[in-house]
Amino acid sequence: MAAPFLTISSITKSFKDNQVVKGVDLDFDKGEFVSLLGPSGCGKTTILRMIAGFEQPTTGSIIVDGKDITALPPNRRRIGMVFQAYALFPNMNVTDNIGFGLKIAGMPRPQREARVAEMLELIGLPGFGKRFPFELSGGQQQRVALARAIAPRPSMLLLDEPLSALDAKIRVSLREEIRAIQRELGITTVFVTHDQEEALSISDRIVVLNGGRVEQFGTPFEIYNRPQTRFAATFVGTLNTIAATVIDPAARTVRIDGQPATIPCLPTATKPGDTIALTMRPEAISLVHGQPRDIVLDGTVSEVSFLGSVIRLKVRLGDNIVALDTFNDQTRPPPAYGEAVKVTIAASDILVLGD
Amino acid sequence: MSSNTAIASQMAPMADPGKPGPAHRLARGRHALASLGQYLGVLPFLIFALLFLIIPTLNLAISAFYDTDGHFTFNNIIELRRQNIVDAYWISIRVSAASAALGAPIGLVIALAIIRGRLPGWIRSSVMTFSGVASNFAGVPLAFAFVASLGRLGMVTVILKFLGFDLYQTGFNLLSFWGLTVTYLYFQIPLMVLIISPAVDGLRKEWSEAAQTLGASPWQFWRHVGLPVLWPNLLGTVSLLFANAFGAIATAYALTGSSLNIVPILLYTQISGDVLHNPGLGAALALGMILITGIANVIYLVVRTRAERWLK
């Protein structure tokens, strides 16, 4: 197991009396694509800026490839960075923008030009060399910004919500492009975003942050299917919650909306009569068409959203409303509003989470 | 136009388009009246602009081409070659250029200091307010303030003499070219600060951060990005400062009387006393002034719009 490439060691950051980052320890492997995911104010951008060197950690250190770079100024860290607002230099054309880092490093002109041409090919904009930033669309500017960041072959790439300022369609295609380029170059990348779908789709691993602390650090699959905290579960994907009353902890039976059910993952520390929250993803619930699973409940349809290939239904079970997804079936129209339906849940898909 | 149609449709019900009945004609009439009303409101502005800005200036400019008998002539323009007039223009140009060339970099440095120097917040707003006042500051109060500081018995002169340095021994004299320039700086520098501040604000933080991640030192950032981006604005504002100084008279008059013969003072004495014995020549003098300040201002406007396009 190779040593981690980037280590963030017991980092805290306070601005005056406000502690924004409250003790974070992370290890990233070389060539890995990691997302820092969380709501506004969770500290993700602050952590990124500390890696870049624009903020100094109040305590803790940052180690890259074995070297402690905490005290190193940003212009000596050899880190590429892409900003939310593109930040292309307006007085230079695309070629000069991309070649800026190379020029500063003293690369002679012919090599610079070759490298810039290589970058333009990589981002799919050959022939755009002479254009100026104000002549480019948002998506094109961001690609040029990416090329500018990686042209000097940095040891790491940092991206600060690079897609937030773009249209939805461009966002999706550009994130895939970024991932493809990153994979091809094998460069260690840290990507900050508040969009969980973005993080899930392109990351090797995700750091879920909230209030300056790490909630969970794992692969997209782990975080989605085995969230360790209530926050991680609700922030990433949709989470259904059903209130149930405990009947017998030893037999792991509960009552849901008057109907009995057996929950294997029920914690034994509960007492009969307790109310607990059962959580599950939408895809864990389905309408009973063929084989019912462990739990069958009666409910009424309260909302139908036909999204094309997927139909999202909201079903009322007593005081609870759950969302469930079902695939479009040409032979079977979706249930109507108010219709009585039976839903079934596999007991193994249920999570009982703390707060 | 939306409020217009809203009002019109309130007055008259919808008429069948095929038959322009009386209701429809009423609506059209009301509509036309409303349009007329719009123009009525702008009328005071238009009349004022014509009668008290555009036409008097044009009239003055044209009268430079007419002699005292009312005949069209180029004589007045040619008369501008008189030595004292050429001297006056030359001094004006030099004073304006000097105060602009000095005021611009000093104003820029101050703007950079208050905006990017990470000073406490109250400094920026108080400097801006002060600049707003000081840029309009001219005439007797300003002249006197400088006499009180740098005149022969001025506070600064006296203090320097006390410390062993005789200012007037070096040949400095407040009532001279350089004295006037230093005095002009008192309103040129604030004007520069006011005008260049938005442009300095526009230097986005991300640019210098991006430059740093690419390995640039602060000096390299300024050399390759910061100054080139500011350059058009700087040039344009120098032009503006030049025009501002060229047209100024009250301070010079208060400071040097008519001894330092800059063009506005020459014009002033001509208007009040026809010292040139030729009204047409006075108009020609004015025409020269208009051309110079006009060109300088046009340069400023053109450069500024081009710079704005860049920084979209």
Added chain:
Amino acid sequence: MKQSRGWAWIVFAVGTAYFLIPLIATVVFSLRMRRDYLSFDAYTSVLFDRQFHATFTYSVLVSLFTIVLGLVVTVPAAYLVRLRLPQLRPFVEFVTLLPLIIPPIILVYGYIKMYNTSSILPLTGTAIGTDILLTLSYVALGLPYMYRAVDTGMRTIDVQTLTEAATIMGARQWTIITRIILPNIMIAVLSGAFLTFAIVIGEFTMASLLGRPAFGTYLQRIGISKSYEPAALAVISFIITWGAMGMIQLLSRFAPRTSVRNN
């Protein structure tokens, strides 16, 4: 890199010195009328001068007329250009730039040539006519600032949306202007008014060439003839101008604004 940069403090210190020293020197000078000790003699001499009262009153009156006339000219124009006649905007903005491009001395020279006793509108023929001409020339001087103040005020309160909302609810044009627009731009209007006042009070060139007894000409006269009084006058004039500017700052804190800005 969170601390203030050292060089910035140095610049601030040097700048402050350059700008404050003349002011301090003037104040000190104004207190030295009596030879051996500091006194307010220069001030009493000035404040008891009948000429001071006469010219100051004159300039204040002229500034009031200038403000009113300036509002009549700019407010309807700003409103209509913003709402109904956006195609006029380039022309209007060009006109508001003219007083900044054309030096005041040229402007007044133009007036003298055009409105002298042998023209259609012989304003310079009579004292009252010249007063009117002076007022008009001050309206021209203040036009860029007055228009910008009013226009910005209207933009800040999003005059377009307010008008449309009021119209949909049934208000007529006159009601809209008097009950909705005017009260909301009052602060902007007052800012423009104070600025105009500051400009008029100290103005010299136009008043002198038109031969009117304004405060600016009085300042020049005293500046030539007396030694200490001009310093006192300079201090008084600082205080007035600073007072006016201070009012503008104060007013801008109370300016109403809508949260959505679409401009």
